Amino acid sequence: MARIVIIGSGASGLPAAHELAESARPGEQITVVSGQSTFRAGSATPWLSARDSTGFDLARNLGRKGVDFSAAGARRLDPGRNQLELADGQRLDYDILVIAAGPQPAFDEIPGLGPEGYTHSLCHADHLHGCVQDWNRFIAEPGPIVVGAVQGASCFAPAYESAFLMDAELRQHALRERVPMTFVTAEPYVGHLGVDGIGESRERIAAALRERDIAWIANAHVDRVESGVMHVTEHAAGGRAARQHALPFRYSMMMPPFRGIDAVAGIEGLANERGFILVDDCLRNPRYRNIYAAGATVASAACAAAGEHKTAYMIDAMVNAVARNIRDQLDGREPEARPTWNPVRVADLGAAGLAFVADPEGALQPAHGAGAGDWVHMSRCSACDVGSVPGSPEAKPIHLR
Ligand SMILES: Cc1cc2nc3c(=O)[nH]c(=O)nc-3n(C[C@H](O)[C@H](O)[C@H](O)COP(=O)(O)OP(=O)(O)OC[C@H]3O[C@@H](n4cnc5c(N)ncnc54)[C@H](O)[C@@H]3O)c2cc1C
Structure with missing residues (x-):
């Protein structure tokens, strides 16, 4: 058999x-x-x-x-x-x-990237401990944050979520004004999400970053990371290297390349x-x-x-x-089942959220577009069975620590 x-x-x-x-x-x-x-x-x-x-x-x-x-x-x-x-x-x-x-995270492709280097990663539960420990030290002694996704990453929502959750956590501690934040991404533009955007994802994500005073560099190539400094080349449309950045940071979470x-x-x-x-x-x-x-x-x-x-x-x-x-x-029959390719992305923005749905095959409603609000945050927390729903009787704040 x-x-x-x-x-x-x-x-x-x-x-x-x-x-x-x-x-x-x-x-x-x-x-x-x-x-x-x-x-x-x-x-x-x-x-x-x-x-x-x-x-x-x-x-x-x-x-x-x-x-x-x-x-x-x-x-x-x-x-x-x-x-x-x-x-x-x-x-x-x-x-x-x-x-x-x-x-598999390919940290070795960028010098200094990853938990063995100078940036954190959320890609594996084993990486979390260092991420959280360092965050606690950071809260005691804050400084600049660089967060995002490097070239070859294929998962952008966790990078945005991390940025927004960090922002929310810093505001709770009344520390936000002491922390310049920069979002660095290999996406051609913020909100691209690896699929050339969904609905208004470009406008909505750019607006959400702007509202929270998070600067961004898109079309970025992370060249190397040193203790406290990320070296980034920003590309112009067409792939030409346009500008070099040396970004200081005290805390960094970067989604790695994958293989x-x-x-x-x-x-x-x-x-x-x-x-x-x-x-x-x-x-x-x-x-x-x-x-x-x-x-x-x-x-x-x-x-x-x-x-x-x-x-x-x-x-x-x-x-x-x-x-x-x-x-x-x-059973001796010719396989014919094909999957539907519906990208549904739900991103938590701290106390609120953004959801993007692209459903070319029409099984979901709305078929294509974006939604926003507390319900996204709630659905993310309940789907993962962590945290709690703000305002509910058993509500507890959701902390990174
Ligand atoms: C931080 C993060 C957050 C994400 N959040 C969301 C989200 O909110 N919503 C969403 O829709 N998608 C999300 N994704 C994207 C995607 O849904 C997940 O990555 C999903 O877990 C991928 O499923 P998978 O089965 O392909 O891989 P995984 O769930 O990563 O499973 C891979 C399995 O392969 C095993 N494995 C690895 N190497 C070997 C080996 N050599 N031999 C045997 N086994 C091996 C691992 O032990 C693991 O069991 C997220 C991704 C990341 C990284």
């Missing part, structure tokens, strides 16, 4: 395992290989305190559905042999493989030059027809500086299509 292996247990790997388990025939074996033994909600990271209450045990969760689990991590894929080598030396044979290993996992790097026909998985409309690799991909690891046509951001709504549609296609392939 068929052996299905899923690499990754995040926003796409975990639901893929559950959906495949729902439709599994007796004797079919599903195994999830992850790099971690606990699930943590990555999308909640802008709010999470060092006390992380959102994790749960993956082996137990998947075991209830009859899904096998290994936290050893994938070391190398051999798609010619249908075999996956794990970091503990074990080799797993598969009939169908789903790659759902997410985006795929090492286990697939350089496999001709499977991964592109950055290790993202090549797929057809049915999320199936064109060369290795028993390999599917879902989530942020899927290669997409990205603009030169900014990769395309895949949101949870898109991921949900991808997982659904992959599960249906795998069932069809195993």
Whole structure:
């Protein structure tokens, strides 16, 4: 009977395992290989305190559905042999493989970037501790902030959210006037979001930054980061380097560039030059027809500086299509399910929020546009089950600490 292996247990790997388990025939074996033994909600990271209450045990969760689990991590894929080598030396044979290993932060591509250098990152729950500790020191001794997303990043909403949440937190401490803030982004303009804007995202985000007195540099290339200084080249339209900046900072959070996992790097026909998985409309690799991909690891046509951001709504549609296609392939039918590509972005602005919806296929209302207000903040908090709703009886302020 068929052996299905899923690499990754995040926003796409975990639901893929559950959906495949729902439709599994007796004797079919599903195994999830992850790099971690606990699930943590990555999308909640802008709010999470060092006390992380959102994790749960993956082996137990998947075991209830009859899904096998290994936290050893994938070391190398051999798609010619249908075999996956794990970091503990074990080799797993598969009939169908789903790659759902997410985006890997590539801090090493910019000198001084990342938790081992001089900037913070929200991309992984493990990075949060240093982020929060340093923020507490910063509150005691404030100075300039540089926040944003570097070239090769494909996830911009957390950068904007961080900027707005920092602004809100500083105002609560009556410190905002002592903290010059600069938003640095590789996006061609603020509000581009990796998809050339959605509705009025350009105007709305620019207005929100202006209202909060946050300066910005768009079309930026971060050259290097030194202790307390970020060196940035600002480009003019057309890609010409127009201006150099040396931005002093006391606190910085920058979304990094992303790439795929090492286990697939350089496999001709499977991964592109950055290790993202090549797929057809049915999320199936064109060369290795028993390999599917879902989530942020899927290669997409990205603009030169900014990769395309895949949101949870898109991921949900991808997982659904992959599960249906795998069932069809195993049952001898031609896979035909295609995901809908509805970018829905919801950004928290501290006590309020902005939501952008682009729904070319018409399943959502409004089909294209922007909304704003407290409801966005509330929906973000409740969706992530952290923080609280302002004004509610149990309301507690949401702090970065
Ligand atoms: C800070 C942040 C906030 C975000 N906020 C939102 C949001 O609010 N709304 C939204 O829609 N989208 C958001 N996104 C974008 C996107 O929805 C998330 O990144 C989402 O988690 C991507 O899902 P994924 O399954 O592709 O990757 P992930 O959820 O990152 O999962 C990847 C999995 O692969 C595993 N893995 C990695 N390497 C290996 C290996 N070698 N072997 C085996 N397993 C491996 C990891 O352990 C993990 O389980 C956010 C992204 C970030 C970074």
